[in-house]
Amino acid sequence: MRTTRAGGTVAALSALALLAACSTDSSLDDPAVTESAEDDAAAEEGGDEGDAGGEEESSDEWFVQADYDTQDEQRSATFEGDPEQPYLQYIDGEMTDTSEFASEGAKKVCFANASISNPWRQTGWITMNEQLGVLQESGVISEMETRDAQDDDNTQIADIDYFIAEGNCDAFVISPNSTAAITPAVERACDTGKPVVVFDRGVETDCPTTFIHPIGGYAWGIDTAEFLSENLSEGDKVVALRILPGVDVLENRWAAAERIFEENGIEAVDFFTGADPAEIKSILSDELATGEVQGVWMDAGDGAVAAIEAFEDAGQDYPVMTGEDEMSFLRKWEDTGLTGLAPVYSNFQWRTPLLATEMIFAGEEVPTEWVLPQVPITEEERGDFLAANEGMPDGHYAKFGGEDLPGYPQVWQDRVIP
Template sequence: MRRSIQSKVTVVAAAALLALTACTTDPSIENPPAAETEGGEAATTPAEEWFDQEAFDEQSEQRSASFIGDPEQPWLQYLEGEMTDTSEFASEGAKKVCFANASISNPWRQTGWITMNQQLEVLQEQGVISQMETRDAQDDDNTQIADIDYFIAEGDCDAFIISPNSTAAMTPAVERACETGKPVIVFDRGVDTDCATTFIHPIGGFAWGIDTAEFLVDNLEEGDKVVALRILPGVDVLEQRWAAAEKIFQENGIEATDYFTGADPTEIKKIISDELATGDVQGVWMDAGDGAVAAIEAFEDAGKDYPVMTGEDEMSFLRKWEETGLTGLAPVYSNFQWRTPLLAVERIFAGEEVPKEWVLPQTPIPEEERADFLASNEGMPDGHYAKFGGTDLPGYPEVWQERQIP
């Protein structure tokens, strides 16, 4: 028997959080001020408005697809598909890269930014890249549009790298960059144009939602209660994660109640505590790992059995998961993708083909692999991401341990 999904949300002021795809409660990591919250219920955008059956099916298949390239270098792997001929860009000498970044306002982006700069160091030493001029939009669409237009007007960029703050707003600016005739590399989030030389990203939000919801369904019974903790509305990859999970919960008779938390650990604890006060909660689903420890602590405070839970490959969750022995899964939005744009620049100016859509592996960490990732990331701060993919880069491990953010 199917059960309809209830939807209760805590309204969150999202403006300061629009770039979040992952974050942390680690006090050693700098974060923007927490969003203010208001109590009470409010209607959310129905998940079905974000659901795309074709994308759902495609990403579901891609989870088990064979990737081209060395599995020891997943940041260079890709799925078979259309390739871009870059022979027109082939030239010798070091190139200047101009990077328009959405932000480094959360630890997922900070971890990637550190890795990207260590990769840059390698390519500079090899004479591939002369410099990378970077402008940080601090999570603001208008600022990033101005940043891209600045680079275009400056006229001395050999290649553009763009990590969009949002999809629709950034599309015209990306198209203007394409019109310069220089290679354009978009990564992390997409835009509504295919003019870029390559678009680099992990499989996607639907794959995350499928991995996590199927794990919970496999470990729960029909009629069990799941609390879904979502950081904020309106970000496509996050909405897609929930749209996929909600569909699977509905089809398997799981009662799921979703809340927006603003990634606030205090709010997360309150939500879980309130739910436990009204009945048992058998599962916790998260669209990002931040606050996972707070959610687990709420069960401990209430003296309740640990839930079946999905978090993320953030170290704080992996450590708490090991400590408690709960039944868990760490989904991944591959942080190593921050290396790939610079390596794409190397290939493009060598005149080598690159994938038109460069889809990277996105593989969750199951319990049997947790110990290995904990060991390989020993000494890293809680806000670090286990699959950062930088162990072969200069500065490892100290640069990441000390969070040396350029």
């Protein structure tokens, strides 16, 4: 049984605003949904949108040197586990003893989701539900009751408190809408004594049983800014298109990138776009009207195609660009021949929380901080990922990691949103 709150997870796709998760990108092949997208993103990602299109201030408050250094090292780390199952890989580190949660019988999982308001999150949600079906058939999970906060902190706080008051959750799974605001509610879930699995975006507490995420925003920022700096010259201009403020992984992406641009003498200006293709085109049109733009940096793939089209509309040479592993960017990248990189905020992470609950219900150890692989797609690899995902809609993410699940490829091709 899969239960959702009316008006939440099963809301019509045409009503979804394509804001951003922990990374993400473009459309759903639904004419009612505009092409855009995060993570993704990471995309998708929570918080207030701020002034879309407004140039942003310094990211110093989001920069922690020690975390930057750790994630920089983790980019070349050795991951435990089978590379054919990247959603179960992790960097060796502290483990959490879950023997107290071991018991027989199927269990109920309560999932407080930030949203499925963009293609990155929608792709992950499809994958998560396919994984759920497998665990229901095997008798691990009886049902997953889901409440969708629709990108609103207050709604998600109420959702978590509802689950706590309901009193019949055997485990909590939480994908936070934003970082600081959701922390107290996560702590209240921990206080119930039930296992708490947090994934995608972080919170400011170490109480969860496990926190699951790809390497992180600093790694994304390092990968992308180094790529742009290597392919540009000192004094060149980069326009940075950001989704939303106030989400750790997104802020960390820009905090890392901003410093690398400064170190390499790259002129970088950043704007919040809300992942709105029209806003992205407007920003780039204005910037191109005042001079040349040699590079485009995105903290998610949302609107990557719109960014490229802005250069086409202006009759300008294509920029050096970083997008994401969303299919519309990969296809446009190949069609144009521009110099690009597709960083990822590994979409396959949506499988991991439910697989973690399976381990927890069995009393197995789980990584306290479960760090998943996060490897960008290069030009040399792009063709392989395009071929592997042939037939998938533009809003699909190449590294979704669901190829061995029962509904593959049909449910992702048809964009079946549970």
